[in-house]
Amino acid sequence: MTDLTRLTLAQVHALAWQVLRAHGVSDPQARAIADTVTAAERDDCKSHGLFRLPGYVSSVRSGKVTPDAVPHLHELAPAIVQVDGQNGFAPLALQIGCGPLAEKARRHGIAALAVTRIYHFAALWPEVEALAAHDLVALAFTAAMSYVAPAGGSKPLYGTNPMAFAWPRAGHPPLVFDQASSASARGEIQLHLRDGTPIPAGWAIDAEGHPTTDPAAALAGAQLPFGGYKGAAIALMIELLAGALIGEVFSFEASALDNHDGGPPVGGELIIALDPARCVGHGDRRRQLAHAEQLFANILAQEGTRLPSDRRYAARQRTPREGITIPRALYEELQRLAGRETT
Numbered sequence: 001m002t003d004l005t006r007l008t009l010a011q012v013h014a015l016a017w018q019v020l021r022a023h024g025v026s027d028p029q030a031r032a033i034a035d036t037v038t039a040a041e042r043d044d045c046k047s048h049g050l051f052r053l054p055g056y057v058s059s060v061r062s063g064k065v066t067p068d069a070v071p072h073l074h075e076l077a078p079a080i081v082q083v084d085g086q087n088g089f090a091p092l093a094l095q096i097g098c099g100p101l102a103e104k105a106r107r108h109g110i111a112a113l114a115v116t117r118i119y120h121f122a123a124l125w126p127e128v129e130a131l132a133a134h135d136l137v138a139l140a141f142t143a144a145m146s147y148v149a150p151a152g153g154s155k156p157l158y159g160t161n162p163m164a165f166a167w168p169r170a171g172h173p174p175l176v177f178d179q180a181s182s183a184s185a186r187g188e189i190q191l192h193l194r195d196g197t198p199i200p201a202g203w204a205i206d207a208e209g210h211p212t213t214d215p216a217a218a219l220a221g222a223q224l225p226f227g228g229y230k231g232a233a234i235a236l237m238i239e240l241l242a243g244a245l246i247g248e249v250f251s252f253e254a255s256a257l258d259n260h261d262g263g264p265p266v267g268g269e270l271i272i273a274l275d276p277a278r279c280v281g282h283g284d285r286r287r288q289l290a291h292a293e294q295l296f297a298n299i300l301a302q303e304g305t306r307l308p309s310d311r312r313y314a315a316r317q318r319t320p321r322e323g324i325t326i327p328r329a330l331y332e333e334l335q336r337l338a339g340r341e342t343t
Contacts, residue, residue, distance in 0.1 A: 003328035009320060012050060013038040018338040019053050023060045025089075026068035032091035036122045041324045044315035047187030048123045050326050050334060055121060056089065057337055059263025065089060065119050071096050079108040082246075085118035090269065093118050094127050101273050102134040109278035113271040114246035120144075121264035124164035125178035125309070131273050132166035132174035140164045142269040143242045145255040148182045149222040150236075151229035154209030156222040159251035159265075160186050161238040168276070170289045175296070177308035181235040182223045189215050189223070194327075241270045 007015070016037045020030035033056060041049035059065040069088025073096055076082050081100045085093035097113045104111035124140045131138035144159025162185070164178035180186075184203045192199045193215035204218030205211055212218055225231030243250045248268030249257065258265055277285045299305050 004325040005328050005331040006323045006325050007041075007331075008323045009038055009042055012041045012324060015334055015338065016050065016053060019334055020056060022337065022339045023057050024067045025056075025060060029067060029069065029089055029092050032095050033089055035095075036091045036126055039126055040123060041326075042316055042319050043312035044319065044324070045123055045312065046326075047185055047191055048121075049324075050330060051187065051191070052121050053334055054337065055263045058261045059119060062259055062261035062263070064259055064261060064263060064266075073097065073100060075100075076114070079104050079111040080114065081111070082114045082116060084116055087117050087266075088119070089264070090115065090118040090120040091122065094269070097271070098127065098130050101271060102131060102136060105131075105136050105273035105275050106134075110272070110274045113269075113273070115269040115271070116246060116248050117266065118268065119264040119266055120269060123178050124162050124269075125166075125176050125312075127269075127271060128164045128166035128178075129174060129176050131271070132168040132176065134273075135168045135276070136166075137168065137274040137276050138164075138166045138271060140269060140271045141238045141241045143239055143249075143251045143254070143267050144186070145258060145265040146252045147186055147223050148225055148232075148235060149205065151225060151232035154205060154222060156255075157252055158182075158225070158232070158235040158239060159254070159267075160223065161235040161242075161251070163234070163238060167292065169292070170286075173309070173313050175292075175307055175309060176312075181225055181231045181238060183226045183231070184223065186223070189218050193219065242268050246270055 013034045016034035017030050060067045066087040069086040071093040072084045074082045083093045083097040093115050101113040128138040128140050141163050143161050146156040148158040150157050160180040160182040162180045167175040198213040199215050204223045206217040206221040239250050246268045254265040254267050280288050
C-alpha cells in the first residue's frame with residue numbers, strides 16, 4: 001500500500017502557495033492557483049490537485065510561463081469580454097473575468113468570456129460553478145496539446161478538450177459536469193502510471209496504433225475519444241471554439257510551441273454564461289427551477305443513479321473534517337520544492 005500523508009485543506013493551500021512563491025510566482029498568481037488546487041483536493045479530484053504542482057513549477061523554471069503576469073481585461077463587444085492572460089497561468093485570469101462576464105450576462109441575457117494567452121492545468125468545473133453561484137447557467141471549453149487521435153486515426157491530433165456545464169438550483173448546490181471529450185483525462189493516465197496500475201481498455205492506443213492498458217504505452221501513443229466519432233466530433237468543436245473562434249492556437253499548434261517541460265500548454269478558454277431568468281417570462285423563474293428538479297428526481301428514482309457532481313459534493317462535506325491524503329513521495333517532493341527539509 002502506498003505510504004500516505006494526511007493534510008488539512010488549510011495545509012494544502014499553504015503548501016501550494018509556498019511552493020509557487022518559492023519559485024518566483026507572484027502572490028496574486030500563486031493564491032489563485034492555490035485556490036484551484038485546494039478546491040480539487042477538497043472535492044477529491046486528485047488529478048487536478050497537488051499532483052499538478054510540480055508541472056506548474058517546471059513551466060516556471062523553464063521560462064515558458066510568465067510567473068508574475070498581470071491579466072488584462074478588454075471589452076470586445078457589448079456581450080463579449082476578453083481577458084488576455086499575458087502568458088501567465090489560467091486561474092488568475094479566470095478570476096478576473098468571472099465578475100464582468102456575470103454582469104454582462106445579467107444585462108444582456110447571454111454573454112461570453114474569451115480567455116487568451118494562458119496556461120491551463122486544471123479542471124473546468126471551478127469556473128462554471130462560480131458562475132452558477134451568480135444564478136447563471138454556464139458552459140466552458142478549452143483545448144490542450146495533441147493527445148487524442150481523431151476517430152479512425154492512430155496519431156494524436158486533438159487535445160483531451162474538456163467541456164463543463166453548470167445549472168443553478170434552489171436549495172441545492174448547482175448541477176455541474178466536467179468531462180473530457182477523450183475517454184479519460186490525461187491526468188488519470190498519469191496517475192495510473194505513478195501508481196503502477198493498468199488503465200481500462202478503450203482509453204488509449206500505443207505508438208503503433210494497437211489497443212493498450214499500459215499507461216506508459218498510452219502516454220507514448222494516443223488517447224481515444226469517448227464514443228468513437230461522437231467524442232471526436234465534440235473534440236473538433238472545442239478546437240474551433242477555444243482556438244480559431246477566440247484567436248488562439250489549436251492543440252497541434254500548442255504541441256509545436258511546447259518545450260516539453262511537463263507543464264501546461266498555452267491556449268485559450270471560452271466561457272458562455274446565460275441568465276436563466278431572461279429565458280422565460282417574468283414570474284416563470286420558479287417554475288423553470290421546479291421543472292428542472294422534476295428531471296433530476298426522475299433520474300434519481302432509478303436505482304444506481306446519481307447526478308453529476310454528487311460525488312464531488314459528498315467529498316466537499318467530508319474533507320473539511322477529515323482532511324485529504326496524498327502519497328508520501330509527492331508530499332516530500334513538494335516540501336523540497338517549497339525549500340523545506342523532510343524527515
